[in-house]
Amino acid sequence: DAGITQSPRYKITETGRQVTLMCHQTWSHSYMFWYRQDLGHGLRLIYYSAAADITDKGEVPDGYVVSRSKTENFPLTLESATRSQTSVYFCASSEEGAYGYTFGSGTRLTVV
Amino acid sequence: GQNIDQPTEMTATEGAIVQINCTYQTSGFNGLFWYQQHAGEAPTFLSYNVLDGLEEKGRFSSFLSRSKGYSYLLLKELQMKDSASYLCAVRDLTNNNDMRFGAGTRLTVKP
Numbered sequence: 001d002a003g004i005t006q007s008p009r010y011k012i013t014e015t016g017r018q019v020t021l022m023c024h025q026t027w028s029h030s031y032m033f034w035y036r037q038d039l040g041h042g043l044r045l046i047y048y049s050a051a052a053d054i055t056d057k058g059e060v061p062d063g064y065v066v067s068r069s070k071t072e073n074f075p076l077t078l079e080s081a082t083r084s085q086t087s088v089y090f091c092a093s094s095e096e097g098a099y100g101y102t103f104g105s106g107t108r109l110t111v112v
Numbered sequence: 113g114q115n116i117d118q119p120t121e122m123t124a125t126e127g128a129i130v131q132i133n134c135t136y137q138t139s140g141f142n143g144l145f146w147y148q149q150h151a152g153e154a155p156t157f158l159s160y161n162v163l164d165g166l167e168e169k170g171r172f173s174s175f176l177s178r179s180k181g182y183s184y185l186l187l188k189e190l191q192m193k194d195s196a197s198y199l200c201a202v203r204d205l206t207n208n209n210d211m212r213f214g215a216g217t218r219l220t221v222k223p
Contacts (some may be wrong), residue, residue, distance in 0.1 A: 035213075042116075042199065042215040048208075058210060061205070090154060100145055100157030101211065 005029075006091050006104035013081050013111055021076045023091030023109045030096045032074040034058075034066065036087040037106075043090065049074055050096075081111045116214035118122040123220045124189050124190055132185045132198050132217045140205030146174050146185045149216065155199055159185070187219075195221045 004025040013019050023032065030051050035043040045058030047066040055066050063085060065077045078085055088108050092101035115137045124130040136144070143162045147155040161167055161176035161183060173186040185198055197216040203209055 033211075040215060043201075043213040045210055045212065048210070056208060059212070099143070099160040099197070100147075103154035105154050 004091060004093050004104045006089075006107050007108060009105065010079050011107060011109045013015055013109070015082060015111055016080050019078045019085040019109065020061055021078075021089055021091075021109070023074045023076070023104060025074075025093045025102075027093065027095075027102075028071055029093035029102075030071075031102065032068065033093045033094075033100075034064070034074070034076045035090045035092065036060065036085075037090060038087050046076065046089075078109075081097075083111050085109065086111045116200055116202055116212060118198075118214045118217045120215070121218045121220070123222060124142065124187075126190055126192060126221055126223050128190050129186065130174075130187050130190060132187075132200075132219065134183045134185070134200035134214060136181050136183070136200070136202045136214075138181075138202050138204045138206075140207070141178060141202065142205045142209060143203040144176055144183050145201040145203070145211065146172075146183075147213075148154065149197045149199060151196070158198075190221050192221050192223070196217060 007022045033048040034046040049055045049068040052071045090106045091104040094101045118134045128206045146158040149155040159174040171188045176183045197218045199216045200214040201211045203211045
């Protein structure tokens with residue numbers, strides 16, 4: 001299916017475990033982004049990527065790792081999950097120079 | 113730094129008009145965006161302003177004043193399905209052209 005897909009949709013994990021959230025887009029968009037959304041904070045940028053093998057930190061990168069070996073995939077890894085990382089995570093993509101972003105459906109992550 | 117402020121909640125009546133305001137402070141303004149987000153869903157793009165003035169798109173319009181650091185989203189002929197959160201976002205050249213979001217305004221449309 002064309003579009004941007006995130007998996008899993010829901011995840012519960014324990015403190016200290018490593019977790020990877022997946023993001024896949026079929027448009028060959030150059031830019032991809034990871035945001036987290038928390039009540040009272042809105043969407044906050046974690047990491048973004050301008051192209052394969054190019055990534056950069058956003059507003060709240062601590063505790064997260066990203067990679068982009070292929071244009072279509074942009075996984076986000078929590079190396080050692082903490083309760084403060086309980087959130088809804090959204091992946092987004094856009095073409096270079098495009099106005100808006102297209103968001104995936106989100107992953108609701110709970111760290112217990 | 114970058115501050116984006118919008119009201120937390122608003123309520124309006126079906127068929128009415130509602131204006132959602134957004135104020136921002138940024139060093140390298142490069143566009144203002146409005147997104148709609150229904151509960152439990154992804155944000156969807158509504159509008160984009162980079163020059164001063166009003167952009168109209170059907171029942172929705174967005175206004176920008178760069179000198180005042182101010183935008184509003186105007187929703188006309190409100191429908192129940194317009195109940196959602198509306199997110200204001202600003203792109204900043206001094207922040208790697210990142211898009212930063214306000215906390216969102218939750219709009220409830222009542223019959």
